[in-house]
Amino acid sequence: MNRIELQAIADKEIERQQELKCRVLCCASTACLSSGGQEVRKALQDELKAAGLTKDVQVVATGCKGLCSRGPVVEVTGPAQERVLYANVTAEAAQQIVRQHLVGGQPVNDYRLDADSPFFTKQVRVVLSNSGIVDPERIEDYIARQGYAALGHALREMTPEEVCLAIRRSGLRGRGGAGYATGLKWDLVRKADGRDKYVIANGDEGDPGAYMDRTLMESDPHRVLEGMALAGYAVGAEQGFLYVRGEYPLAVKRLERAIKAAERQGVLGSRIFDSNFNFRVDIRIGAGAFVCGEETALMSSIMGRRGEPRPRPPYPAQSGLWNSPTLINNVETFGNIAPIILNGPEWYAAMGTEKSKGTKIFALTGNVNNTGLIEVPMGITLREIVFEIGGGIPDGRTFKAAQTGGPSGGCIPAEYLDTPVDYESLTALGSMMGSGGLIVMDDQTSMVDVAKFYMEFCMDESCGKCVPCRVGTAQMHRLLSRLIAGEASAADLATLEELCRMVKALSLCGLGQSAPNPILSTLKYFRAEYEARLKSGAAHGAPSQEAA
Amino acid sequence: MSVNAPPRPKPETEHPSGDPRFKLIDRTLKRLQHRQDSLIEVLHTAQEAFGYLDDDVLIYAAQQLKLPLSWVYGVATFYHFFSLKPGGEHTCIVCLGTACYVKKSGEILAALEKEFGIKPGQTTADKKLSLAQARCVGSCGLAPVVVIDGGVHGREMANETVARVRAALAHVAAPAAGEPAA
Numbered sequence: 114m115n116r117i118e119l120q121a122i123a124d125k126e127i128e129r130q131q132e133l134k135c136r137v138l139c140c141a142s143t144a145c146l147s148s149g150g151q152e153v154r155k156a157l158q159d160e161l162k163a164a165g166l167t168k169d170v171q172v173v174a175t176g177c178k179g180l181c182s183r184g185p186v187v188e189v190t191g192p193a194q195e196r197v198l199y200a201n202v203t204a205e206a207a208q209q210i211v212r213q214h215l216v217g218g219q220p221v222n223d224y225r226l227d228a229d230s231p232f233f234t235k236q237v238r239v240v241l242s243n244s245g246i247v248d249p250e251r252i253e254d255y256i257a258r259q260g261y262a263a264l265g266h267a268l269r270e271m272t273p274e275e276v277c278l279a280i281r282r283s284g285l286r287g288r289g290g291a292g293y294a295t296g297l298k299w300d301l302v303r304k305a306d307g308r309d310k311y312v313i314a315n316g317d318e319g320d321p322g323a324y325m326d327r328t329l330m331e332s333d334p335h336r337v338l339e340g341m342a343l344a345g346y347a348v349g350a351e352q353g354f355l356y357v358r359g360e361y362p363l364a365v366k367r368l369e370r371a372i373k374a375a376e377r378q379g380v381l382g383s384r385i386f387d388s389n390f391n392f393r394v395d396i397r398i399g400a401g402a403f404v405c406g407e408e409t410a411l412m413s414s415i416m417g418r419r420g421e422p423r424p425r426p427p428y429p430a431q432s433g434l435w436n437s438p439t440l441i442n443n444v445e446t447f448g449n450i451a452p453i454i455l456n457g458p459e460w461y462a463a464m465g466t467e468k469s470k471g472t473k474i475f476a477l478t479g480n481v482n483n484t485g486l487i488e489v490p491m492g493i494t495l496r497e498i499v500f501e502i503g504g505g506i507p508d509g510r511t512f513k514a515a516q517t518g519g520p521s522g523g524c525i526p527a528e529y530l531d532t533p534v535d536y537e538s539l540t541a542l543g544s545m546m547g548s549g550g551l552i553v554m555d556d557q558t559s560m561v562d563v564a565k566f567y568m569e570f571c572m573d574e575s576c577g578k579c580v581p582c583r584v585g586t587a588q589m590h591r592l593l594s595r596l597i598a599g600e601a602s603a604a605d606l607a608t609l610e611e612l613c614r615m616v617k618a619l620s621l622c623g624l625g626q627s628a629p630n631p632i633l634s635t636l637k638y639f640r641a642e643y644e645a646r647l648k649s650g651a652a653h654g655a656p657s658q659e660a661a
Numbered sequence: 662m663s664v665n666a667p668p669r670p671k672p673e674t675e676h677p678s679g680d681p682r683f684k685l686i687d688r689t690l691k692r693l694q695h696r697q698d699s700l701i702e703v704l705h706t707a708q709e710a711f712g713y714l715d716d717d718v719l720i721y722a723a724q725q726l727k728l729p730l731s732w733v734y735g736v737a738t739f740y741h742f743f744s745l746k747p748g749g750e751h752t753c754i755v756c757l758g759t760a761c762y763v764k765k766s767g768e769i770l771a772a773l774e775k776e777f778g779i780k781p782g783q784t785t786a787d788k789k790l791s792l793a794q795a796r797c798v799g800s801c802g803l804a805p806v807v808v809i810d811g812g813v814h815g816r817e818m819a820n821e822t823v824a825r826v827r828a829a830l831a832h833v834a835a836p837a838a839g840e841p842a843a
């Protein structure tokens with residue numbers, strides 16, 4: 114493969130698509146499939162056959178369009194065709210779409226979705242630019258949308274150092290939670306001594322309430338692979354591992370196919386783009402342990418061992434897989450790389466806030482009208498996300514809090530709805546950006562229950578290696594249970610707060626260090642709810658039997 | 662212990678039982694060149710073939726990879742995916758991820774527990790049904806979500822789920838069957 118051949122593949126695919134009268138894009142991601150997407154696709158195909166349109170109209174199984182709550186979602190698009198989106202499509206609706214719209218030229222208004230609604234117009238799709246548009250199982254479709262052009266360009270025109278510099282200048286920060294500067298990390302690995310180096314994509318996505326990485330891997334697997342290959346070139350690694358959560362079989366299947374197709378086309382494997390650069394990617398399937406998302410635990414798991422974290426330093430950049438320098442980034446982080454190389458770091462850095470550049474994908478869920486997957490520029494306010502993109506709170510209820518950062522994050526109350534969403538602002542509020550779960554809670558939600566929910570999660574998922582986390586989470590959970598049962602005294606609440614501080618300060622890895630955050634943030638903003646649950650009288654300083 | 666040992670030659674011995682499912686394990690062992698760091702993948706294959714990991718399988722994996730049995734046991738028990746007990750003929754997993762929790766999936770679980778008399782992690786006495794809870798199945802846009810025999814069902818109500826599970830147990834088509842996740 115060289116760049117001329119790549120362009121030829123792209124041209125041929127674009128020509129093929131232009132010759133069609135139109136294409137019907139059907140979301141085939143997990144969410145739409147489970148609301149009947151497969152039947153809809155079959156109905157479309159059958160009806161097109163009956164209408165004799167199979168030559169002019171192509172039905173494409175694509176990835177996610179984001180509006181999961183209104184699935185299955187179908188889009189009609191073509192060279193001389195207004196783009197029309199349909200939601201909640203059933204098999205009968207599919208037949209009607211073929212007869213009335215594709216044959217008759219009249220869109221079916223009953224199922225039509227307003228493409229100019231804020232859900233779509235407020236989003237900026239960079240990482241998800243292909244999601245819902247390309248067929249994830251056809252590499253040609255990806256190549257037709259400039260796929261692998263960034264890799265071809267970098268291998269020919271840029272040194273590894275220049276690739277690292279471009280990523281640094283873009284201001285991209287890690288999307289896995291902590292927000293470490295990606296370019297700096299790449300440079301560390303590039304400069305580290307070691308014959309063998311490795312690149313790992315972290316697709317473990319353990320946060321409950323989050324499915325950004327799943328969607329990216331299912332919808333545009335080549336984007337992740339291209340980002341990994343660019344990273345391999347930049348840091349000097351020839352082997353990559355994609356660690357995918359065991360709960361994501363469809364993502365694994367699509368990634369496996371994508372790797373095979375990329376190797377066949379010579380954009381992965383040996384002598385990529387006729388250069389001296391070789392890069393192979395292997396998939397490793399997780400076996401269900403939240404802590405394995407933590408980088409040192411993940412590496413341990415790739416090496417077939419118990420997924421227990423170890424103290425850092427040494428950081429993976431110095432000593433990672435098999436003691437070799439290892440670059441580990443989140444899947445979404447890798448999804449940003451090809452666009453940065455193609456469009457330049459300045460283009461990227463023009464989006465977002467001063468310290469948080471680019472866009473972020475969120476899984477918008479919970480008590481909000483439009484649940485689904487959204488990509489927004491950094492710096493957008495929570496209010497815009499919840500009330501414009503999300504369409505507000507259903508059932509006439511009111512907004513109480515937004516939870517970000519999963520079990521490591523916190524709850525943000527209504528008075529901070531106008532906070533810009535970026536790494537620093539969310540941390541300042543006692544929450545964090547996290548990987549991108551954003552769960553909206555209405556006024557019926559009890560914050561103490563939510564805190565207990567997360568603590569139960571952390572207690573179960575604590576790997577047990579260090580005492581503060583193993584014992585601390587269990588004790589905090591016990592205290593919360595007593596509180597909810599109305600058996601806790603004011604002294605118990607004080608103990609809970611002390612435990613929070615202790616576990617945060619003393620735990621070995623991020624799991625324990627951040628486990629108290631849901632309690633601390635709900636205590637900060639909703640303390641009255643805790644006090645209302647105290648054993649009667651205890652809230653007003655009445656002596657309690659256990660307190661003695 | 663060196664987990665980064667060079668590929669080892671394939672041991673001559675096959676599993677004495679002649680159970681063809683061990684052949685699947687052998688295939689994975691061969692593909693990964695009997696490397697000790699392929700243990701998790703070997704266990705994945707074994708669990709898929711047998712449905713769970715019994716002592717015999719763990720011992721076989723230990724022998725083939727030349728790892729201490731305690732090491733293999735330690736890994737097998739660390740991960741939620743691996744089960745050392747056989748499951749029921751059908752499984753129903755209730756997602757208790759945050760989005761599902763906020764949408765009250767706990768009530769679904771409670772209804773199932775009441776209806777079938779088992780708790781998450783347990784199997785009915787007739788070995789027909791196993792009940793499980795999940796941390797998050799990543800279908801949060803459809804919360805609350807249950808997974809019955811691999812099929813994902815979104816926006817569930819407790820009585821609906823109970824009916825679906827009953828239908829699965831009776832082998833009749835469940836209402837509006839979801840798509841298998843794989």
Ligand SMILES: Cc1cc2nc3c(=O)[nH]c(=O)nc-3n(C[C@H](O)[C@H](O)[C@H](O)COP(=O)(O)O)c2cc1C
Nearest residue numbers: 287288289315318319406407408442443446623624
């Ligand atoms: C308990 C715990 C769980 C984590 N889970 C994930 C995860 O699921 N996905 C992820 O990308 N990073 C996760 N991380 C963060 C990783 O350790 C690591 O920082 C990240 O993969 C680096 O990639 P980035 O720089 O691109 O963000 C987790 C960290 C901790 C402490």
